[in-house]
Amino acid sequence: MRYRYLTIAVCLLLLSACGSQSARAPIDARNNQSTTAKSSAPRAAAKKSSGDYTVVERGDTLYSIAWAHGLGYHQLASLNGIRAPYTIYSGQRLRVRPAVRSNGVTVAPLRQGKAVVASKPVAAPAVKPVARQASTPAPAAASNKPFNGPWIWPTRGRVLSKFQSNASGKRGIEIGGHADQPVNAAGNGTVVYAGSGLVGYGRLIIVKHSENLLSAYGHNSKLLVAEGEYVSAGQMIAKMGSSGTSRNELYFEIRKDGKPVDPLKYLPRQ
Numbered sequence: 001m002r003y004r005y006l007t008i009a010v011c012l013l014l015l016s017a018c019g020s021q022s023a024r025a026p027i028d029a030r031n032n033q034s035t036t037a038k039s040s041a042p043r044a045a046a047k048k049s050s051g052d053y054t055v056v057e058r059g060d061t062l063y064s065i066a067w068a069h070g071l072g073y074h075q076l077a078s079l080n081g082i083r084a085p086y087t088i089y090s091g092q093r094l095r096v097r098p099a100v101r102s103n104g105v106t107v108a109p110l111r112q113g114k115a116v117v118a119s120k121p122v123a124a125p126a127v128k129p130v131a132r133q134a135s136t137p138a139p140a141a142a143s144n145k146p147f148n149g150p151w152i153w154p155t156r157g158r159v160l161s162k163f164q165s166n167a168s169g170k171r172g173i174e175i176g177g178h179a180d181q182p183v184n185a186a187g188n189g190t191v192v193y194a195g196s197g198l199v200g201y202g203r204l205i206i207v208k209h210s211e212n213l214l215s216a217y218g219h220n221s222k223l224l225v226a227e228g229e230y231v232s233a234g235q236m237i238a239k240m241g242s243s244g245t246s247r248n249e250l251y252f253e254i255r256k257d258g259k260p261v262d263p264l265k266y267l268p269r270q
Contacts, residue, residue, distance in 0.1 A: 052097040061227065062086040063192040063206055067216070069096040072258025073192075074211075147187060147210035151266045152233050154186045154217060155240060155250050163262040170200060171260035172216065172253030179221060179248050181240040185231040186215050186252070186267070194223050201251065202244025205237055218251035219244050 054065060065088075066076040077086055079095045088094070157177040164171060185207055192214070193206035201218035205225065208214050221241025231237055242248050254263045 052095060052099075053093050054096050056088050056090055056092040056094060057197065058090045059195050059197045060088065060090075061193045062088055063208070063214070064195070064198055064204075065094060065096070066258065067193070067206060067214075067255070068198050070258065071096065072212075072255075073214075075258060147189070147213055149187060149266070150233070151186050151268065152184070153267055153270065154215075154252050155181060155183050157181070157250070159264075160249060163260070163264065165260075165262070170251065170253065172251055173263050175250045175252060177240045177248055177250065179239075179241060181248070182236045183217055183220060183238040183240055183250055185233055185235045185237050186254075187233045189215070189231060191225050191227050191229045191231060191237070194225060194227050196243065200244055203238070203241065207231060207237075212257045214255045216251070216253040216255075218253075219249055 054069070056065070062076060062082065063073050063086075066073040069076070071079075073086070076094065076096065077083070079098065082088065153175075155175055155177055157175040160174040160176045163173055187207070187209050189207040189209040191205060192208045193204065196203045198204055201216070203218070203220040203223055205217045205220070205223055206214055207217075217238055219241060220238035220243060222239040223237070224239070225231060225237045240248055240250050245251075252263055254261050254266055
């Protein structure tokens, strides 16, 4: 009888041990789930831009991306082996900083105005997105002709803030006015961007006047021209508004060779 009780006790101990092992199994499963969740978190939080690259989104143009990253459009094109008419694609990965070789030497982008195309373009995603042309080429007489003015004021109003060469961020002038006040092209050129994809500019228009001169018109309430459209100096291209800001105003900027310059040195005296 004593041996029978001993046998039963041993069996109970064995069953208890098996039960404790099966109870521990879901803990490993939970740990695996936790690891999987952590590893997938960075992918879910992936940003549009990194330090050296940006990903093209619907509505972007080569000009707007160059503008956002402080580059001339020729620089951005040459960094990525893109030829005129500068067609880019939604989902395409573009380099926005020069590459650095293993020996630490920076491979500088080509000088503005000399758009020699690199031998191998940056690889695009395998999925074929819908083509997004950066801009429609302007008529040959307009796009290749040096622009020497005359410049005109893009709207009437008091200058609320002037150009500051050492400022960070946007470097242009702000002109006060009222809602839906006419905004005019400051010179002849071609619209190379019309949209609201650049943070801080609201509804924005960028006009290409020559190979090295661009002008921008921000915070509009309504855009009246489309990308690829040729505009003449004084032509109404938008209505003043407060998109991207707290008051009705026009943000006006001129860039030469991709760098902001003082618009008051180009505009006639009021």
